[in-house]
Amino acid sequence: MDNTRRFFIKAVASSTLLGGALVGCKSAPLVDMLSSPVRGDDWKMADAIKSSIKVPSFPDKTFNIIDFGANGDNKTNNTVAINNAIKSCNAQGGGQVIIPQGQFITGAIHLLSNVNLHLEEGAILSFSTSPEDYLPAVFTRWEGLEMMGYSPLIYAFEQENIAITGKGILEGNANNTTWWPWKGKHKEAHWELLTDNNGQIIEQKTARDKLMRDAEQHIPVEQRIYADGAYLRPPFIQPYRCNNVLIEGITIKNSPFWLVNPVLCNSVTVCDVTFSSHGPNSDGCDPESCNHVHIKNCVFDTGDDCIAIKSGRNADGRRVNTASQNIVIENCHMKEGHGGVVIGSEISGGVNNVFVQNCTMDSPHLERAIRIKTNSVRGGLIEHIRIRNIEVGTVKNAIVINFYYEEGDAGQFDPIVRDIKIDNLHCKNVLSKALYLNGFARDPIKDITLTNSHFDQVGDESIVNHVTNFTIDNVTLNKQPMSLAKITQ
Incomplete structure (x- = not known):
């Protein structure tokens, strides 16, 4: 076979x-x-x-939130009105819940089956920065770990045929006083730290560390309570265990955490979306343990990875044991972020069958074009990755595969990374390395093919450690043929 x-x-x-x-x-x-x-x-x-992939369709019925008492005056809290419109739409067999022109303040929105939340041009959903507006706690994943936490700003649990569409804006307001400072001290901090009544810095670290311990000790998820007082920021949009999901046309701004994070979903389409958020962990689109995903025609201007494919973290990821697979990414522009197309780092469930084509990337702040990040704590089987026709202007490092991300070689779950083909990758200005491939001596990166690719101007020498069956064909570095003998260690 x-x-x-x-x-x-x-x-x-x-x-x-x-x-x-x-x-x-x-x-x-x-x-x-x-x-x-x-x-x-x-x-x-x-x-x-x-x-x-099944793109959802909806009955030709509309439910305008104004008819449910909503007011777009940028003063009224419309959480109840919006969610009542969604419930009514669902109860009557589905349709569009219309957000008309205006600025509508809201707390958590929970989508239900057969509902398309449609933002008309000029519509702004402006999300509250009061944490109590995202209670009670819901079943969620946070950095690849299941827990009971603050509701995502837009959330759906075990629903099907759902959508968020239109030309309107989802404004997370996380650049104001609440969400981003919860990250705490950080080398990239561009937010003011918050303190409690005792003068102690309010930050997520204590709860984050405890959640990690809970997951490693196999504490039941319903006992992992990390909402009020835990300071773990919610993602913006998270459909969880949903089928047939569409996110189309909208602009998403200033998210507390990851912007779009479908988890354990089947048939997901994300198209023509503008991602604009420069906060901590402002990943653009992070499909996690999802099957059949299509991301196309999107623009990413983010403070972290533009697209990061994930599948759960450490013991919790291995417990759920569901890979992300059958993913197509095409015709996207990565303006800024830590990585253009990334696999990891929450990768313990594995990733396979990923296809990336016809994308552009260009920013002096874009740290990596193509990246795979894991370690022997997270592990994961990553295979059958196909990438072609990528045009990169300026980037720090072009291709990075790193087995020593964060925790380094401190675990017992060696990752397997194999069968990766990259064709027609053109980078005009690589500020540091064209290649940084760093496997384990006992567990090398395997079966990498790089063809018809050109790195016009490169600042530093590449590093290739512990890679077996690495093939290059028609690859140039600083306008000269690349020699594996010079970069392989």
Whole structure:
């Protein structure tokens, strides 16, 4: 059996296990994935994945939040009105909940099945910065760990056929007084620290450390209570265990934490979204333990990774044991962030079948174009990654695969990273390294192919440690052919 067929048989089998069926995916394209024409062509596989994703559609019924008592005066708290409109829409079989032109203050919004939250042009949903507006606690994931925490600003749990669409703005207001300072002391801090009545700095570290211990000690999730007083910032949009999710057209600004974080979802489409947030951990789009994801035509201007594919952290990720897989990313622009397309670092459940094409990246503050980050504490099986046609202006490091991220080599779960092909990556100005590949001697990075790629101007020598079966073809560095002999250690 060839490797390509093996990868996709495994993907389909894993998808079937998630929730008992491959919910939301049409059966015909899945058969096509294993047929002869697709089996030998990675990018036909990518097309088959896109075809198998079910984009939700909705009945032609509208529920204007004004009719439920909402007021776009930038003064009224509209949480009850918006959620009542969502409940009514759901109860009547679904449709669009309309956010009209105006500035509507709200707390947590909880989406229900068959509801499209639609923001008309000129509409702003302005989210409260009062933590009590995100209580009671909900079942959520935070940095790859399950817990009971503050509700995400927009949340859905075990729903299907849901959407957030339109030309309006979701304003998280996290750049004001509450959310970002909870990060505490940080080398990139551009926020004022907060103190309690005793003059102690308010920050997330104590609760974060305890949550890590709870997860390693297998404390039941319902006993991991980390809402009021824990200072763990909620993500902006988090559908959890949902099927058929669409996020389209909107602008998302100033998020407390990660901007879009679907967890354990099937059939997710994120398109034409503008991500704009420069706070701590302002990742743009982080699909986590999701199956069949399409991210396209988006603009990322973020304070952390633009796109980071994840699958749970450490013991908790291994307990849930669900990979992120069958993901297509295309036609996106990464303006600024820690990484353009990233896999990790919460990666213990593994990642496979990722296809990235036709993206642009350009910023002196963009730290890495392509990055995989893990270690022997987090582990994870990362395989069958395909990347092509990436145009990069200025970036610090171009391709980074690092087995020593954060905790270093301190665990017993060696990661497996293998079968990665990158074709037609063009970087005009690499401020530091074209390649930084750092595996373990006992557990090297395996089967890396880099073709038709050019790094026009590079500041520092590349580093390649413990990589087996590394193939390059038609690759230039500072306009000269790249030599593996010079960079491999």
